[in-house]
Amino acid sequence: MVTIYASPRSQAALRYGAIVLAKLIFALSLRRCGERAGRLAERLETMEKVNDAQRRMLEAEARRPHSRDDLAEWLRDARF
Numbered sequence: 001m002v003t004i005y006a007s008p009r010s011q012a013a014l015r016y017g018a019i020v021l022a023k024l025i026f027a028l029s030l031r032r033c034g035e036r037a038g039r040l041a042e043r044l045e046t047m048e049k050v051n052d053a054q055r056r057m058l059e060a061e062a063r064r065p066h067s068r069d070d071l072a073e074w075l076r077d078a079r080f
Contacts, residue, residue, distance in 0.1 A: 065071040 065074045
């Protein structure tokens with residue numbers, strides 16, 4: 001068994017095999033990182049949409065009439 005690993009051809013084959021394995025692992029790692037980045041980008045986009053909707057709701061709430069008298073005046077003046 002030792003003589004097989006001691007030959008120059010088998011050492012070269014093992015070396016190239018290790019290089020190929022390292023490149024394969026690196027490529028799979030890059031793919032996984034890319035998928036994760038894509039999911040995070042999608043999550044960020046969703047959060048931006050939600051925040052925009054909440055901001056619009058808060059702005060609408062700030063413009064609403066605060067009492068019954070304000071509401072009646074608002075409806076009389078047709079400011080809705």
